[in-house]
Amino acid sequence: MNRVSQVSRRGFLENVFGAGALILSSRVLPLPLAAAGSAPSWSPSVYLGLEADGTAVLVTHRSEMGTGIRSVLPMILAEELDADLAKTRIEQAIGDEKFGSQNTDGSCSIRDFYDAFREAGATARLMLERAAAAQWSVPASECKASMHQVAHSGSGRKIPFANLVAAAAKLPVPAKSDLTFKSPSEYRYIGKDLPIVDLKDMVTGKGVYGYDAKMPGMVYASIERSPVYGGKVKSFDDAQAKAVKGVQQTVLLEPFKPPHNFQALGGVAVIADTTWAAMQGRKKLQVTWDSSPHDSYESESFKQSLRDTARKPGKVVRKLGDVDKALASAAKTHEAEYYTPLLAHVAMEPPAAVAEFKDGKVVTWAPTQNPQAVQEAVAGALGIDKKAVECHVTLLGGGFGRKSKPDYVVEAALLSRKLGKPVKVVWSREEDVRFDFFHTPAAMYFKAGLDAQGKPVAMLHRSVFPTIGSTFAEGQEYGQEFELGMGLIDTPFAIPNLRAENGPAQNHVRIGWMRAVANIYHAFGLHSFIDELAHLAGKDPVEYALAAIGPARTIDFAAEGAKSWNNGQPAARFPFDTGRLRKVIEVAAERSGWATRKPGKGHAWGFAAHRSFLTYVAAIVEVKVDAAGKVTIPRMDIAVDPGMIINPDRVRAQFEGAAVFGTSVAMLGEITAKDGRIQQSNFNNYPIARLTESPRVTHVHIVPSTAPPAGVGEPGVPPVPPAIANAIFAATGKRVRDLPIRKTKLV
Amino acid sequence: MWVTLLRMIRLTVNETARQFDGDPEMPLLWYLRDVLDMNGTKYSCGMGLCGSCTIHVDGTAARSCVTPMKAVAGKKVTTIEGLSANGDHPVQKAWAAINVPQCGYCQPGQIMQAAALLKSKPKPTDADIDSAMQGNLCRCGTYQRIREAITSAAGVKA
Numbered sequence: 001m002n003r004v005s006q007v008s009r010r011g012f013l014e015n016v017f018g019a020g021a022l023i024l025s026s027r028v029l030p031l032p033l034a035a036a037g038s039a040p041s042w043s044p045s046v047y048l049g050l051e052a053d054g055t056a057v058l059v060t061h062r063s064e065m066g067t068g069i070r071s072v073l074p075m076i077l078a079e080e081l082d083a084d085l086a087k088t089r090i091e092q093a094i095g096d097e098k099f100g101s102q103n104t105d106g107s108c109s110i111r112d113f114y115d116a117f118r119e120a121g122a123t124a125r126l127m128l129e130r131a132a133a134a135q136w137s138v139p140a141s142e143c144k145a146s147m148h149q150v151a152h153s154g155s156g157r158k159i160p161f162a163n164l165v166a167a168a169a170k171l172p173v174p175a176k177s178d179l180t181f182k183s184p185s186e187y188r189y190i191g192k193d194l195p196i197v198d199l200k201d202m203v204t205g206k207g208v209y210g211y212d213a214k215m216p217g218m219v220y221a222s223i224e225r226s227p228v229y230g231g232k233v234k235s236f237d238d239a240q241a242k243a244v245k246g247v248q249q250t251v252l253l254e255p256f257k258p259p260h261n262f263q264a265l266g267g268v269a270v271i272a273d274t275t276w277a278a279m280q281g282r283k284k285l286q287v288t289w290d291s292s293p294h295d296s297y298e299s300e301s302f303k304q305s306l307r308d309t310a311r312k313p314g315k316v317v318r319k320l321g322d323v324d325k326a327l328a329s330a331a332k333t334h335e336a337e338y339y340t341p342l343l344a345h346v347a348m349e350p351p352a353a354v355a356e357f358k359d360g361k362v363v364t365w366a367p368t369q370n371p372q373a374v375q376e377a378v379a380g381a382l383g384i385d386k387k388a389v390e391c392h393v394t395l396l397g398g399g400f401g402r403k404s405k406p407d408y409v410v411e412a413a414l415l416s417r418k419l420g421k422p423v424k425v426v427w428s429r430e431e432d433v434r435f436d437f438f439h440t441p442a443a444m445y446f447k448a449g450l451d452a453q454g455k456p457v458a459m460l461h462r463s464v465f466p467t468i469g470s471t472f473a474e475g476q477e478y479g480q481e482f483e484l485g486m487g488l489i490d491t492p493f494a495i496p497n498l499r500a501e502n503g504p505a506q507n508h509v510r511i512g513w514m515r516a517v518a519n520i521y522h523a524f525g526l527h528s529f530i531d532e533l534a535h536l537a538g539k540d541p542v543e544y545a546l547a548a549i550g551p552a553r554t555i556d557f558a559a560e561g562a563k564s565w566n567n568g569q570p571a572a573r574f575p576f577d578t579g580r581l582r583k584v585i586e587v588a589a590e591r592s593g594w595a596t597r598k599p600g601k602g603h604a605w606g607f608a609a610h611r612s613f614l615t616y617v618a619a620i621v622e623v624k625v626d627a628a629g630k631v632t633i634p635r636m637d638i639a640v641d642p643g644m645i646i647n648p649d650r651v652r653a654q655f656e657g658a659a660v661f662g663t664s665v666a667m668l669g670e671i672t673a674k675d676g677r678i679q680q681s682n683f684n685n686y687p688i689a690r691l692t693e694s695p696r697v698t699h700v701h702i703v704p705s706t707a708p709p710a711g712v713g714e715p716g717v718p719p720v721p722p723a724i725a726n727a728i729f730a731a732t733g734k735r736v737r738d739l740p741i742r743k744t745k746l747v
Numbered sequence: 748m749w750v751t752l753l754r755m756i757r758l759t760v761n762e763t764a765r766q767f768d769g770d771p772e773m774p775l776l777w778y779l780r781d782v783l784d785m786n787g788t789k790y791s792c793g794m795g796l797c798g799s800c801t802i803h804v805d806g807t808a809a810r811s812c813v814t815p816m817k818a819v820a821g822k823k824v825t826t827i828e829g830l831s832a833n834g835d836h837p838v839q840k841a842w843a844a845i846n847v848p849q850c851g852y853c854q855p856g857q858i859m860q861a862a863a864l865l866k867s868k869p870k871p872t873d874a875d876i877d878s879a880m881q882g883n884l885c886r887c888g889t890y891q892r893i894r895e896a897i898t899s900a901a902g903v904k905a
Contacts, residue, residue, distance in 0.1 A: 064850075065850050066848075066849030066850030066851070066887045067849070068849070193846070195843070195846055196846070196848075198848075198851065199843055199846065199848065200834055200843065201851075202848040202851030202854050203834055203839045203842045203843055203847075203848065203854060203855075203858060204787070204827065204828070204830075204831075204834040204839065205785075205786070205787020205788070205826070205827030205828050205855040206787065206828075207851050207852075208786070209786075209789075209852060211786075211789070211790060212780075212786035214784075220781075245769070245770055246769075246770075274773075274777055274781040274782070275777055275780070275781055275790070276770075276773050276774065276777040276781070277770075279793075346886060347850075347852075347886055348789070348791045348797070348799060348850065348852040348853045348884065348885070348886050348887075349789070349791065349850075349852045350790070350791070395850070395851065395852075396850060397789070397791075397850050397851070397852025397853075398850045398852060398886050398887060399850075400886070428793060429791065429792045429793060429794075649846055653846070653849055653889070653892075654849075656888060656889070656891060656892070657849060657887045657888030657889065658888070659888065660885075660887075660888025660890060661886070661888055682792055682793075682794055682796060683792055683794075683796040683797055683884065684794065684796055688884060688886060689888075690881045690882075690884060691876075691877065691880050691881050691883070691885075691890040691893065691894070692877050692881045694888065694890045694891075695891070696891070697891050698891060
């Protein structure tokens with residue numbers, strides 16, 4: 001969406017609701033294809049433009065789903081440009097490969113664009129300084145930009161950016177080697193708790209989300225899809241549906257051709273003049289479905305099959321020493337099996353998108369984490385060129401990975417082409433729960449060999465789960481490199497005999513990325529198991545983990561012959577540094593008062609620490625379990641080392657939120673299938689944590705770091721479920737190895 | 748004509764008189780969003796389980812997704828857009844001061860629920876907050892800041 005916030009920034013910061021703050025919120029309307037706001041008169045970079053009046057246009061090419069990235073990434077531009085925020089405006093980019101990746105997924109927006117944005121800001125600043133130097137006939141080294149003007153150190157003369165734009169636009173773009181960057185001591189914006197630009201819109205109900213987007217002349221569509229994955233419409237009777245007031249017609253949508261990728265699932269669409277009429281009409285459709293190969297999918301038996309596979313040898317993905325020999329000669333062995341179920345994203349905003357197909361092109365407004373994926377998927381479905389798809393990005397009412405998959409936008413585009421008018425596809429909550437790209441179920445098997453002191457000398461870790469790869473290719477049964485590299489291969493413990501194995505599993509529903517992805521189950525298994533070993537050894541779990549991690553070292557997985565994904569980043573820049581893991585463990589222990597805690601029946605603490613998305617996180621959780629077995633969480637302490645950060649408040653917010661998300665995973669979430677159909681439908685049978693069920697307070701402790709920026713959105717999640725399970729064990733003596741915990745009687 | 752007059756539902760929305768002659772069973776939520784074009788009130792579950800659709804009916808918090816139009820005939824409805832002239836309700840100011848929202852989608856409902864709470868209980872206890880707010884879901888997990896913002900707006904110690 002364009003020109004969402006033309007904010008008098010200083011006015012906003014000084015007095016949020018004062019008369020000086022001017023915020024324009026926009027009705028989402030189609031804009032002429034050529035215009036995206038008025039084009040700045042000078043664009044030294046795709047990310048940064050300056051208008052004739054000196055206003056700096058900060059282009060935000062990543063999607064806003066609650067991390068604040070839409071506001072935070074542009075601060076890097078503003079910082080290096082040395083802009084006055086009151087003289088800037090943020091513009092949300094459409095999907096266009098010129099921006100680089102727009103896939104807001106994987107906790108990597110700052111990591112991947114920090115350098116490019118610094119350079120863009122510094123480049124513009126240098127050109128403005130050179131323009132001023134030319135105007136004054138002085139050396140550029142004597143000219144310094146500050147707060148939207150350039151000053152000459154010798155004479156004290158100043159020129160506002162506005163008066164330099166035209167001249168700067170004519171200058172050659174400087175070489176990278178000419179650029180200078182601000183030092184952190186000079187920072188005005190980086191490192192500060194600046195509010196997000198959408199804050200006022202959000203508290204006044206003016207934020208425009210995908211579910212709010214409208215186009216003149218549009219109709220609403222509610223689609224009935226096959227309850228079983230892979231089912232097809234055999235026949236349908238729409239007489240009753242069409243009798244609902246407001247319903248105009250029905251449209252048959254073709255089923256997807258496997259692999260499902262981001263295609264529309266297909267089904268019968270009810271077209272109406274309001275959301276209500278479309279949804280009511282859909283409920284009155286009578287559809288018979290052809291059988292599907294997945295008609296007999298049933299979660300309990302599938303869980304058993306995953307477990308059975310995890311009890312057998314699998315594909316070896318990491319090997320150190322000789323696990324079998326070490327297990328055979330160990331003083332003691334311990335084995336355990338863990339299970340995590342299918343989970344649904346359930347962002348507060350269900351999927352929706354409005355699209356218009358006209359003259360061979362598509363214009364769409366969608367809550368998408370990846371507008372370029374929208375372009376590709378829509379182009380593929382309609383047989384047009386990617387460049388003929390213009391994707392505008394609205395605010396997202398949560399994403400968590402669901403909205404990086406643009407199937408719902410493809411549905412809108414296909415229907416628009418069929419109907420010759422703009423179509424807004426609206427998903428109900430029931431559809432969102434039933435037709436998710438689910439977080440995959442996983443069964444894990446662990447066996448450890450311990451020495452006489454209870455220290456682990458051997459560990460076998462097996463993991464079996466339907467792979468996300470099944471979304472992109474048929475017959476995929478083994479984990480992809482990135483799934484294996486999320487806590488199966490990349491573990492921190494200095495155990496001389498290690499083997500990690502992955503067994504095969506098939507998908508019977510769409511599987512996709514959900515916040516923290518495979519780290520969720522791998523961390524649950526591993527850090528529960530280590531806790532079990534600690535208790536077996538009669539040792540404090542934090543001390544035990546620190547001892548098992550060993551002294552600080554950089555783990556060289558490649559030297560072992562293991563391929564550790566490392567988020568696709570070079571190990572040289574983002575090594576697995578166990579010293580940083582030790583540090584967050586120590587900080588969490590200290591700040592939570594771990595050493596002086598007094599656990600007792602019904603009141604105890606649990607611990608887990610995990611590296612994911614290149615960030616190190618330790619969680620210490622305090623739980624209470626009452627006489628009826630009800631769990632409450634008075635407090636969590638989360639210590640984080642995320643490398644260099646831009647906005648501490650937004651970082652804290654992500655870890656506060658991940659604590660709640662992790663609580664839902666641990667305690668509540670479970671999607672099940674029977675006869676191929678998903679059994680859950682809404683928050684009554686797929687609960688997520690409420691205010692009363694969440695940690696009462698989560699203290700986030702950010703370890704200051706100058707290391708390259710690492711991930712923030714996801715890494716808070718993985719340590720939380722094992723820390724909760726570990727706390728519950730300490731409080732009740734009950735070891736829960738199958739999630740969600742609410743299914744186990746604790747007392 | 749008599750039938751039409753009988754079917755006409757008159758109500759006030761944010762102090763503006765409105766009339767509606769569509770389906771009296773249609774939830775108020777969709778009237779606000781699709782007929783009046785007021786998108787601040789959100790759809791998230793349609794079953795009164797999540798609170799994103801919270802508005803005030805004659806000053807009392809209600810879930811608009813399960814409030815049929817016939818139930819608001821002759822009533823005064825207040826939505827997030829009408830809570831204050833310029834976002835300056837004490838609850839909104841507290842929300843902004845503490846940077847409560849992440850994605851923001853649930854927040855209009857949270858704010859409307861909190862505003863109703865403070866109207867009936869100007870100095871709420873922890874238990875009052877628990878009881879009033881537990882019906883409002885937030886997937887981003889902003890709960891502790893919601894609690895902090897309510898206590899701040901109320902001027903009570905957290």
